[in-house]
Amino acid sequence: xxRKEFELRQARRDRRIAVIGASIxxxxxxxxxxxxxxxxxxLDPVLFPGLGVILPEMAASAPELFKxxxxxxxxxxPSLAAGILAGVTCGLVVGMHPKVKLVxxxxxxxxxxxxPTMLIPYAxxxxxxxxLSSAVIIFLGVFWPVLMSxxxxxxMLEPRWxxxxxxxxxxxxxxxxxxxxxxxxxxxxxxxxxxxxFSFILLTVAEMFGAKAGMGFYVQYxxxxxxxxxxxxxxxxxxxxxxxxxxVFDRIQRRVLYWTNKR
Amino acid sequence: MIQCTDVSIAFxxxxxxxxxxxxIPDGAFLCLLGQSGCGKSTFLRxxxxxxxxxxxxxxxxxxEVDGPEKACSVVFQDxxxxxxxxxxDNLMLALKAACPDKTxxxxxxxxxxxxxxxxxxxxxxxxxxALSGGMRQRAAIAxxxxxxxxxxxxxxxxxxxxxxxxxMLQDLVRTLHADSGxxxxxxxxxxxxxxxxxLGTRIAVFGSSPGRLLALEDNSASRRLPREKLFxxxxxxxxxxKIMSVYRADMEKKLNDKNLFHAGNGI
Numbered sequence: 001x002x003r004k005e006f007e008l009r010q011a012r013r014d015r016r017i018a019v020i021g022a023s024i025x026x027x028x029x030x031x032x033x034x035x036x037x038x039x040x041x042x043l044d045p046v047l048f049p050g051l052g053v054i055l056p057e058m059a060a061s062a063p064e065l066f067k068x069x070x071x072x073x074x075x076x077x078p079s080l081a082a083g084i085l086a087g088v089t090c091g092l093v094v095g096m097h098p099k100v101k102l103v104x105x106x107x108x109x110x111x112x113x114x115x116p117t118m119l120i121p122y123a124x125x126x127x128x129x130x131x132l133s134s135a136v137i138i139f140l141g142v143f144w145p146v147l148m149s150x151x152x153x154x155x156m157l158e159p160r161w162x163x164x165x166x167x168x169x170x171x172x173x174x175x176x177x178x179x180x181x182x183x184x185x186x187x188x189x190x191x192x193x194x195x196x197x198f199s200f201i202l203l204t205v206a207e208m209f210g211a212k213a214g215m216g217f218y219v220q221y222x223x224x225x226x227x228x229x230x231x232x233x234x235x236x237x238x239x240x241x242x243x244x245x246x247x248v249f250d251r252i253q254r255r256v257l258y259w260t261n262k263r
Numbered sequence: 264m265i266q267c268t269d270v271s272i273a274f275x276x277x278x279x280x281x282x283x284x285x286x287i288p289d290g291a292f293l294c295l296l297g298q299s300g301c302g303k304s305t306f307l308r309x310x311x312x313x314x315x316x317x318x319x320x321x322x323x324x325x326x327e328v329d330g331p332e333k334a335c336s337v338v339f340q341d342x343x344x345x346x347x348x349x350x351x352d353n354l355m356l357a358l359k360a361a362c363p364d365k366t367x368x369x370x371x372x373x374x375x376x377x378x379x380x381x382x383x384x385x386x387x388x389x390x391x392x393a394l395s396g397g398m399r400q401r402a403a404i405a406x407x408x409x410x411x412x413x414x415x416x417x418x419x420x421x422x423x424x425x426x427x428x429x430x431m432l433q434d435l436v437r438t439l440h441a442d443s444g445x446x447x448x449x450x451x452x453x454x455x456x457x458x459x460x461x462l463g464t465r466i467a468v469f470g471s472s473p474g475r476l477l478a479l480e481d482n483s484a485s486r487r488l489p490r491e492k493l494f495x496x497x498x499x500x501x502x503x504x505k506i507m508s509v510y511r512a513d514m515e516k517k518l519n520d521k522n523l524f525h526a527g528n529g530i
Contacts, residue, residue, distance in 0.1 A: 160342040163313050166331040168357045168410075178356060182347040259346045259390055 049229040058233035064218065065237050071213040072241075076203050079135040083142025083199070084192055091150020091188075092176060101151070112148060116141040117205055124210060134206035141202045142195035149191025153184030186260050189253050196249055200242050215241065264288055265310065265414065265448065270319035272305060278473035279305050282319065285467060285476060289413075290445030294463030295452045296506065298514055302474025303452045307416050310450060311335050323414065335414040336407040340422045343403035344391040350402045351387035354378065354409055361410035377409040378402065381435060397428035401435070408439060408447075417451045421458070429458075430490075437462055441486065456506055460499060461490060468506055470513040472520060478509050 030051070036042045038050035049057075058065070094101050116137045123133035157180065165179040181188075207216030215238045222230035265287040272280045279302045287293050295303040308314040309321060312332035321328045323335075336357075337343075344353045354374035358365070365373070375387055381401040391399050400420055407415055417436075421429040440449055440462075453459055459466045463482050470477040480502060485493055493499050 158342050160339050161345060163308070163311075164337070164339070164343060164345070166313060167311055167335065167337045169331060169333060169360045170356075174360070178348075179345065182345070185347070259392055 046226065047228055049232065053229040054233050054236070057227075057229040058237065061218075061230060061233065065215070065234065068213055068215045068218045068234075069237075069241060071211075071217075072203060072207065072215045075131060075134055075206075075214065076138065076199060079138035080142055080196070080199050082135075083139045083195060084146050086139070087143045087146025087191065087195070088150050088181075088188060091147045092154060092180065092184075095151045095154025095184075096176075096180065108148070108151075112144045116202055120206060120209055130210050130212075134203070134209075134211070137206050138199050138202045141198045142192075145195045145198065146188065146191040149187045149194075150184060152191075153187030154180060156187060157183045186257055189257060193249065193253075196245070200245075204238070264324060265450075266320075266322045266325075267310075268320050270306075270309060270316045270321060272302075272309065272314065272317050280309075280316075281473040281475045283474070283476055285479070287448060287450065287465075289448055290443075292440050292449045292451065292462060292464045294459035294466045295450065295469060296454065296456060296459045296466055296510070297469030297474070298454060298471055298510070298517070301469040301471035301513075303469050304418050305474070306469075307337075307418050307450060307452050310414070311337050311416050332414075334412050335416050336410055336412045337416045337418065338400070338403045338407050338420045340419045341396075341399075344399060344406070346391050349388050349390055350378065350383070350394065351375070353391070353402065354406045357406050357410050361412075373409060377405040380408075380439075381405045395428075397424050397432060400424065400428075400432055404432075404436065404439070413447055415447055415449045417449065419452050419454070422453075433458060433461055434490075456503060456510065457494070459506070460485060460503055461493060466502075466506065468509050468513075470509075471517050477513060478506070480506065 034051050037045070037048055038052050094104055119140070120133070120137055123136050124130065127133040127136060161179060161183055165175055170179060203214075204216030204219070207214040208220040211217040215234060219231050219234040219238070222228075222234065265285075267283055267285040267287075270280060270283040271278065283306065295306060297303045305314065309316055310328065310332070312328045312330050312335070315329075323332065344350065345356075348356065351371070351374050354377060355367075355370045358370045358373055362370070375384075378384060378386060381404055383398060383401050383405065386394060386398065386402060391402070394402065403420070407417075420436075421432050424432065436449070436451075440447060451459075451462055453462075460482060464486060466478075466480045466482050467476060468478040468480070469475070482499075482502060485496075485499060488496055488499070
């Protein structure tokens with residue numbers, strides 16, 4: 001058996017353990033909830049509707065949920081992409097110019113910790129549309145962690161990689177795209193990961209403020225009517241979407257950072 | 264020819280190299296020998312143009328070294344290959360930068376043939392992390408000699424290898440240098456006296472704090488002898504004793520140097 005086969009087998013076994021184990025934990029939690037609601041009625045039926053209520057509600061509002069999903073993605077994806085692109089670009093440019101970094105770092109340190117949620121009312125007042133103000137809030141929530149981690153990644157680059165690149169006469173775009181960007185990728189992905197999680201939070205918070213559709217709006221809207229079956233259904237749907245997006249992110253990360261796993 | 268005249272450099276007020284004067288003729292294999300912290304790696308970085316000397320001059324074939332030097336390629340102890348590219352891509356990146364006119368297929372062929380030359384024919388599609396330390400250094404050497412450069416700079420390239428791998432790679436480097444027929448100059452940094460005796464046609468012994476040239480020995484006769492005969496050879500053993508005594512005197516001087524220890528700043 002070669003090392004590759006062995007690793008493959010190990011990975012398959014780990015995945016099996018993860019899938020089976022997680023399924024058992026999930027199933028037990030759902031069963032416990034069913035026991036407390038539908039079977040024994042131990043919990044308040046208005047605040048904690050049983051699965052017999054939640055699941056039909058979810059099925060009935062599937063088109064509405066899906067529309068909300070599309071609406072949320074139309075807000076999330078462009079803001080996220082812009083935040084990552086701007087964060088990585090600024091991080092690379094500033095990180096590669098020590099003097100610029102010296103000048104801008106105090107500014108970054110001052111602006112970075114300002115919670116974007118605090119800016120929501122102001123953004124809504126200043127910007128012409130709801131979509132734009134929410135997009136700016138999500139953009140900022142992604143931009144700062146990505147910028148800071150990219151800067152960190154450029155600073156932490158192994159100095160001998162840079163020496164090597166200089167000896168190989170690599171300059172300009174080649175230096176950036178063949179050496180600096182891939183070398184900083186582990187830190188960049190760490191920043192994108194936290195930016196991604198933060199963006200879900202900001203998305204739903206922003207949608208609760210003044211949206212007319214979207215997943216956060218759905219939950220907020222039915223909470224106002226005390227339809228907690230739909231509220232819980234919306235939360236479950238939202239979690240499923242988040243899990244899906246995080247899985248996609250993990251896949252991409254594993255593919256791009258294959259070289260860090262085995263060193 | 265590499266000509267160094269009165270090269271000095273200081274970091275944070277501390278002199279690291281003090282007026283180094285050294286002449287390296289074409290085709291020489293110069294070993295820089297010295298204990299750690301004597302500035303031998305700094306000297307190599309100066310030759311590569313990665314650092315600039317505070318005073319003095321370094322010229323390669325009469326041309327002043329200013330910025331990363333095209334005539335030099337470098338092999339470090341580790342981190343020589345970029346881990347996010349396959350071994351083949353690592354070579355092709357270097358080749359592409361050195362020969363921008365060549366087509367992809369030509370670059371690929373060149374990369375493959377140089378990997379074969381160092382005994383890594385099957386490693387083209389492997390990532391560095393999948394290779395052993397010795398194989399990584401082989402690939403780094405392949406990359407360094409694949410580009411058309413006349414000076415090969417090696418900074419303790421075998422320092423992290425096990426003894427068997429080290430011996431094999433020493434043989435490889437010795438053969439590659441002999442086969443170049445005087446076309447390639449090698450500057451090789453090491454702290455291993457036997458390694459210097461086996462590889463170097465010239466041996467420069469560096470002293471520490473501040474780094475300066477203590478001795479420059481001719482060892483060109485060693486090239487006639489294979490490894491097992493070399494270390495039974497009387498003149499080699501005499502040279503070994505001579506270098507050892509210079510080396511040891513420098514170490515003892517450093518140990519007795521009271522300025523090395525600062526009161527209260529330690530652990």
